[in-house]
Amino acid sequence: MPDLFAYTDGACSGNPGPGGWGVLMLAREGEAVVKERRLQGGEPDTTNNRMELLAAISALEALSRPSEITVVTDSAYVKNGVTSWIHGWKRNGWKTADRKPLKNVDLWQRLDEAQARHKVVWKWIKGHAGHAENEAADELARAGMAPFKKKGAA
Secondary structure (H helix, E strand, C coil), rough: CEEEEEEEEEEEECCEEEEEEEEEEEEEEECCCEEEEEEEEEEEECHHHHHHHHHHHHHHCCCCCEEEEEEECHHHHHHHHHHHHHHHHHHCCCCCCCCCCCCCHHHHHHHHHHHHEEEEEEEEEECCCCCCHHHHHHHHHHHHHHHHHHCCCC
């Protein structure tokens, strides 16, 4: 059975602004890639954190059956949120430690539900540091954002 990996990334032009998310999903047997799937999407007015979350959610929701998967993200917000902070948020009724409303609660709840079906290992890597798979996810995120950017915007 191949090992599954999802390389996820989000992008935003302005924060908030038009944004996109991208996922490069790979099934590997040893070093060989035996299957590849690319996902992308975007929104006209969003934040980078929302796009990072949507990338991870989309990767997990794309799996048709419970799976073992390694999700690789360059977002410390996503990695720390889903592996550490989420437990306290859930205990506090989806509020922060000081009982304030949790930002992006809709997506954190969706991510919590999506990962519950799977055995997920979360890995953080430094973004824009020459990791080919992370660069591919970044390209997908930028492509997902493209339809929402105004002509001539950087």
